[in-house]
Amino acid sequence: MKQISRHLQHYLPLVGILLSGILGFYIFSYDRAFQSVLVVALGTAYVTWGLVHHYIHGDLNMSVLLEYLAIAILGCVMIFSVLFRS
Amino acid sequence: MQSFSLAHFLYPTFSNNQKAKILHSSSLLILTVFIIAFQLIIQSAKATGIRILGYAANIPPEKIIELTNKKRTESGLSALSYNASLAFAAKAKGDDMLTKDYWAHVTPDGTEPWAFFINVGYKYRYAGENLARDFSNSESAIEAWMASPSHRDNMLSGKYQEIGVAVVEGDLGGVDTTLIVQLLGTKLEGAADIAVAQAKTQVTPTSTISGTVNSLLTPTGTVTYKPTPTVIMPLAITSPVPTTPSENLVASPVTAGDSGKMGVLISPFDTTRGVSLGIIVVLLTVMVIDGIVTHKKGIIRIGGRTFAHMVFLCMVLIIIVLAKAGEIL
Numbered sequence: 422m423k424q425i426s427r428h429l430q431h432y433l434p435l436v437g438i439l440l441s442g443i444l445g446f447y448i449f450s451y452d453r454a455f456q457s458v459l460v461v462a463l464g465t466a467y468v469t470w471g472l473v474h475h476y477i478h479g480d481l482n483m484s485v486l487l488e489y490l491a492i493a494i495l496g497c498v499m500i501f502s503v504l505f506r507s
Numbered sequence: 508m509q510s511f512s513l514a515h516f517l518y519p520t521f522s523n524n525q526k527a528k529i530l531h532s533s534s535l536l537i538l539t540v541f542i543i544a545f546q547l548i549i550q551s552a553k554a555t556g557i558r559i560l561g562y563a564a565n566i567p568p569e570k571i572i573e574l575t576n577k578k579r580t581e582s583g584l585s586a587l588s589y590n591a592s593l594a595f596a597a598k599a600k601g602d603d604m605l606t607k608d609y610w611a612h613v614t615p616d617g618t619e620p621w622a623f624f625i626n627v628g629y630k631y632r633y634a635g636e637n638l639a640r641d642f643s644n645s646e647s648a649i650e651a652w653m654a655s656p657s658h659r660d661n662m663l664s665g666k667y668q669e670i671g672v673a674v675v676e677g678d679l680g681g682v683d684t685t686l687i688v689q690l691l692g693t694k695l696e697g698a699a700d701i702a703v704a705q706a707k708t709q710v711t712p713t714s715t716i717s718g719t720v721n722s723l724l725t726p727t728g729t730v731t732y733k734p735t736p737t738v739i740m741p742l743a744i745t746s747p748v749p750t751t752p753s754e755n756l757v758a759s760p761v762t763a764g765d766s767g768k769m770g771v772l773i774s775p776f777d778t779t780r781g782v783s784l785g786i787i788v789v790l791l792t793v794m795v796i797d798g799i800v801t802h803k804k805g806i807i808r809i810g811g812r813t814f815a816h817m818v819f820l821c822m823v824l825i826i827i828v829l830a831k832a833g834e835i836l
Contacts, residue, residue: 428812435815439822446826451655451835460826467819471811480809484532488811491535496823498539499783502546503830506776 428474435470439463453504460500464493517793518800525806527793530816538786545782549775568594568672570645571689575662575670578653582663587691593671596623597688600636601675604686608679612636612836624692635661635691640684641776642833648687651835658835667691682775776832787824791817 442463449455471489475481514520516528528534569589576586600623603614612620620636637658642648652658661667675686798813800806 432814432818436818439818443822443825443829447829450829450831451651451658453834463822467815471815474812474815482809484809485811487532488535488816491532491539492811492816492819495535495539495542496819498542499786499823500826500830502542502779503776503783503827506546506549506779 431470431474431477435467438466438470442466456504457501460497460504464497467496468493517796519797519806525801525808526810527797529790529793530797530813542783542786546779549778566642566645566648566674566685566687568597568674571649571672571674571687572670574645574649575672575689578649579663584663584665585668587667587670590629590669590671590692592627592629593624593669593690593692594673595671596627596629597671597673597690598675599623599626600690601673601686601688604688605675605677605679605684610638610640610679610834610836612638624690629692630695631692632695633664633666633691633693635664635667637661637689637691638836639687639689640679640834640836642685642687647831647833648835651831651833652689655835661691662689664691666693668693774832780827780830783827784824787820787827791820791824794820 442459445459446456449459468486468489472481472486475485515522516534519525519527523531529538572587572589579586600620603623604610607615609615621631621634624631624634637652639648639651642651652662669692671690671692673688675688677684677686679686794813794817798817801808801813
């Protein structure tokens, strides 16, 4: 918890970006192409956030990058699998 | 061969370098491959004999008409009147999509949607078509159309006076699907419906459309006809005009086993959503446990921020929950 409050100025933009993504996904529920682009953009934004965050804290390395990439790819694949089944 | 307990995968221990194995990048990639493989299995299920269910919903056409008129009334527009010819045209379009296995306004051979109007003898001044598939009820289909600017413009256009709706169920792309075809139109002044059941020849008009175009496939301008009589095959629609809007317009749903295949029905959407939500819930639970354990034990490790991963997965979870079955065109 202490660590979260210490990184609050970093987490707030992340939460803002992801909330915007949810809102956009909901508003443009009729536009599958837009939703697809949005999902990719959110995944990219998440990985970028991770890189910037760890770079600033001086603990950026390949395993960290791979971890963010793995989470982002998994999330995007799950959304796409549902999106193109609906 | 080294054996690992369940804790190795779900709990930070010495064996997994103080991080639940399922949260390792390699495990996450394996989960990704699993989801992709699962999709391929669903895709190929048809070949194995498993019947895939899209949404075999009970959607009465008159409900679609009623809800459409309700939306129009709320917008200060006049209600559309039911036109049997348009309903037959909608049925023909739905059947055509199932027969030729396509999901589009224009048929694979390039036939425009307006041909279905003409085929039933409906000479239009204005014509529009809204399509929907795999919705579980009438309300959600109407709401989806209303959420889309081009479909909403169609439904709430003051240019239309009549409506015809058909709900057709059948196999589309290997999936049991419910198609909703909504046709909107205004007759060309002075033109009357042609009795289709008696038609032996078809007038094939060459339409010249002028004026603005609301959406890609919705002409809103004036249509001028240059009829060219053409001998055609007998039209498929020979039933008498129904006395109620829904009569003869809803195809009987296919029941399990009646096609000789295995009597197993799975919904690709629900199954996929269930699997994805299950994976996310497991990952979030493990992350919470991981966060608590590492905090209590004071474990310091190099890696991504668990809290950030949880925020991202929560977003994925919400999006998947928000995703609705059904597609409009």
